[in-house]
Amino acid sequence: MEHSRSNKSEIHYHIRWSNSLLDWKPFPKKEEAIELAGRIRKPNESYMIVERDSECEKCKAFKSEGKTSE
Numbered sequence: 001m002e003h004s005r006s007n008k009s010e011i012h013y014h015i016r017w018s019n020s021l022l023d024w025k026p027f028p029k030k031e032e033a034i035e036l037a038g039r040i041r042k043p044n045e046s047y048m049i050v051e052r053d054s055e056c057e058k059c060k061a062f063k064s065e066g067k068t069s070e
């Protein structure tokens with residue numbers, strides 16, 4: 001998969017938790033988002049991975065606010 005990385009309009013992924021909170025952290029690959037979500041989710045908490053592009057409202061808000069947490 002690495003060799004065929006395309007660069008189309010900043011596609012990336014976010015974790016959306018079951019309480020509909022969108023995680024601020026962008027992931028370049030869906031697999032990475034799934035892996036982290038699986039590690040940090042609480043028991044019985046569900047999530048879905050959402051795809052965003054350069055028009056991502058979450059990243060825009062994050063960039064304009066500056067980092068609030070790491």
Ligand SMILES: [Zn+2]
Nearest residue numbers: 026052056059
């Ligand atoms: Zn984003």
